[in-house]
Amino acid sequence: MDGRREYGFFVQMKIRINGEEKEIKEGLSLAALLDEFQIRPGRVVVELNRNIITRAAHGSTALKEGDALEIVHFVGGG
Amino acid sequence: MEDHFELAGVKYRSRLIVGTGKYKDFAETKKAIEVSGADIVTVAVRRVNITDPNKENLLDYLDPKKYTILPNTAGCYNADDAVRTCRLAREAGVGKLVKLEVIGDDKTLFPDIPATLEAAKILVQEGFVVLPYITDDPVTAKKLQDIGCAAVMPLAAPIGSGLGIRNPYNIRIILEQATVPVIVDAGVGTASDAAMAMEMGCDGVLMNTAIAGAKDPILMAEAMRLGIEAGRKAFLAGRIPRKLYATASSPLEGILG
Numbered sequence: 001m002d003g004r005r006e007y008g009f010f011v012q013m014k015i016r017i018n019g020e021e022k023e024i025k026e027g028l029s030l031a032a033l034l035d036e037f038q039i040r041p042g043r044v045v046v047e048l049n050r051n052i053i054t055r056a057a058h059g060s061t062a063l064k065e066g067d068a069l070e071i072v073h074f075v076g077g078g
Numbered sequence: 079m080e081d082h083f084e085l086a087g088v089k090y091r092s093r094l095i096v097g098t099g100k101y102k103d104f105a106e107t108k109k110a111i112e113v114s115g116a117d118i119v120t121v122a123v124r125r126v127n128i129t130d131p132n133k134e135n136l137l138d139y140l141d142p143k144k145y146t147i148l149p150n151t152a153g154c155y156n157a158d159d160a161v162r163t164c165r166l167a168r169e170a171g172v173g174k175l176v177k178l179e180v181i182g183d184d185k186t187l188f189p190d191i192p193a194t195l196e197a198a199k200i201l202v203q204e205g206f207v208v209l210p211y212i213t214d215d216p217v218t219a220k221k222l223q224d225i226g227c228a229a230v231m232p233l234a235a236p237i238g239s240g241l242g243i244r245n246p247y248n249i250r251i252i253l254e255q256a257t258v259p260v261i262v263d264a265g266v267g268t269a270s271d272a273a274m275a276m277e278m279g280c281d282g283v284l285m286n287t288a289i290a291g292a293k294d295p296i297l298m299a300e301a302m303r304l305g306i307e308a309g310r311k312a313f314l315a316g317r318i319p320r321k322l323y324a325t326a327s328s329p330l331e332g333i334l335g
Contacts, residue, residue: 017126017128020128020129037128040135043135044126045123045170047166050162052165053167054169056184065111070125071125072123073123073126074121074123074124074136074172075100075123075124075136076097076099076100076119076122077097077098077099077120077121077150078099078150078151078237
C-alpha cells in the first residue's frame, strides 16, 4: 500500500509534526489531530506544507501521507 | 500634562515596552509586566512541544485585550524565516504589529541589515506594522523609515549585555532625522540607562533581560517604569545646558560682611 501499513482497524499514515515523524490515522482532519494531541486550537497557528491553515479551515483540512505540519504558539521572548 | 506614546496611529500610556522571556514562570512574567506599566509586550513564536503540550500558555497570563502583543522574529537568520514567522504570528489574531529582527551573528546577536531591509520591504507591502531592531546606524534607520516601517529600534548595546547606550551620538543623529518613533531596543542594564534614552528624546525603550534577569525582577520592573517616567519628564522639562564653571544658586547680594 505504498508506504502505508495495516495497523489494527485503522490504516496508519506517516506525517511530520514539528520536525518529528508521527503515525496517525489515515484521513484524520487537522482539527481531530489537534484534539488527539490535546492542543488547544485557539492558542496555536498551523502551517501545512508551508501554507498557513486558518482556524476556520481546521475541520475541513484532511491530512495525507507525507504531510509536514508546523504547530506554533507564542512563548516568552524579548 | 498629557503625554502619549503614539505608534502607527495608536496612542499608548507607557513608553516602556517589555519582553516576556527568561522569567521563572508565567506568574512572575505577569506580575513584572503589570508593575512595569507597559502597554506593549513582546513574545516569540516557537513550535509547540507536541509530546508534552504544556496546558498553560503565555496568553493565558497575558490578556491580549489588555496588552498589545508584539510578536518578534527572534532566532531568524534570514529574511524568508522572518517573513514566515510574522505571517504565522499574524494568524494568531493579535494584530499586525511585528518586531522584525534578523540576526546576523551568534555571538553579538547584531542584526543582518541587508536581510532586515529585505524582510521589511515584504512585510510593509503585506500590511504589517513593522518595528525593526537595528544597529545604531543612522543610514539604516533612514532606509527603514523610507521603506515604511512604523518605528526604528536601534540597539543601546548587544541584546542582554546590560551595557547601556554605547553610542549616544549615533542615537542623537537617528533622532534628528527620524520622522517615525525611535525606540531603543536591547542592551539596557538598569533604570538610569532607560532614563538616559528618554532624556535624549527617544520615544520608547524596549527591554527584557534588564528586568527578567535582575535579582528582584518585580522591583526592577518598577524601577524601569520610574526611570522611563523620570527621563521623559526631564526631556519635556528641558534640561539646563552643561557648563564648565559654577553658577551660584544663592543670591550674591546681602552676604554678611
